[in-house]
Amino acid sequence: SQQGEEDPQALSIQEGENATMNCSYKTSINNLQWYRQNSGRGLVHLILIRSNEREKHSGRLRVTLDTSKKSSSLLITASRAADTASYFCATKTGNQFYFGTGTSLTVIP
Amino acid sequence: DAMVIQNPRYQVTQFGKPVTLSCSQTLNHNVMYWYQQKSSQAPKLLFHYYDKDFNNEADTPDNFQSRRPNTSFCFLDIRSPGLGDAAMYLCATSRLTGSGTEAFFGQGTRLTVV
Numbered sequence: 342s343q344q345g346e347e348d349p350q351a352l353s354i355q356e357g358e359n360a361t362m363n364c365s366y367k368t369s370i371n372n373l374q375w376y377r378q379n380s381g382r383g384l385v386h387l388i389l390i391r392s393n394e395r396e397k398h399s400g401r402l403r404v405t406l407d408t409s410k411k412s413s414s415l416l417i418t419a420s421r422a423a424d425t426a427s428y429f430c431a432t433k434t435g436n437q438f439y440f441g442t443g444t445s446l447t448v449i450p
Numbered sequence: 451d452a453m454v455i456q457n458p459r460y461q462v463t464q465f466g467k468p469v470t471l472s473c474s475q476t477l478n479h480n481v482m483y484w485y486q487q488k489s490s491q492a493p494k495l496l497f498h499y500y501d502k503d504f505n506n507e508a509d510t511p512d513n514f515q516s517r518r519p520n521t522s523f524c525f526l527d528i529r530s531p532g533l534g535d536a537a538m539y540l541c542a543t544s545r546l547t548g549s550g551t552e553a554f555f556g557q558g559t560r561l562t563v564v
Binding site: 344374376381382383384385386389429431433436437438439440441442443445 | 454456481483485490491492493494495498500505507538540542544546551552553554555556557558560
C-alpha cells in the first residue's frame with residue numbers, strides 16, 4: 342500500500358492553541374500536499390510543499406518536510422473552532438494521489 | 451464557478467442491486483478519480499482516468515467499474531453492492547501537467563446498502 346500514516350489519529354485543543362499533526366510516507370515524492378475534510382464533505386486542498394523545500398507558510402498554516410525521514414508536519418497556529426475537521430497528507434505518484442490515514446482535529450471554543 | 455459536482459449526495463440501494471454514481475466537472479481537467487472512503491478512514495483510490503485511458507488500482511474489486519464518456523463526466527458503477535460497499539464515494543479531478551498539481555474534490559455521494 343502506498344498509503345501514508347498520520348499521527349495523532351485524533352487531537353483535541355482549546356481555541357487559540359496551536360495544533361500540530363505529522364505525516365509519514367513511504368515512496369519518493371515530488372511534492373507532498375495537505376488537505377482538509379469537514380465532516381461528510383469532500384476534501385479541500387490546503388497547501389503543497391515541493392521535495393526541495395523544507396518549510397512553507399500559508400496564513401496560519403506552516404508545513405515542514407524532511408525527505409530524509411520521509412515525514413512532514415502541519416502546524417495550525419491560533420486555532421479556531423472553524424478549524425475542526427480531518428486533515429490528510431497526500432503524495433502523488435504518477436497521476437495518482439494517495440492519502441494518509443488522517444488526523445481528526447477538534448477545536449473547543 | 452468551476453467545480454466538481456457529484457450526484458446524488460445520498461444514495462440508498464438494495465443489496466445486490468446495481469447502482470451508478472455520477473460525477474461532472476467544469477474544470478476541463480484531464481484526470482478524474484474515484485475514491486472510496488469508509489468512516490474515519492483515508493480516501494482509498496479505486497481507479498482513475500487520464501483522458502480516456504482507464505487505470506485500475508490493483509486491489510480494486512471487480513465489482514467496481516467506471517465509465518468516462520467525455521471529458522466532463524465520469525460514472526462509478528457498482529455491479530452487485532454488498533453491505534461492505536457502504537461508504538462515501540468521492541470524485542476528484544486534476545490537471546495532468548506538472549508535478550505541482552492538486553486534486554479538486556466533489557462533495558461526495560454517501561452510499562447506503564440495505
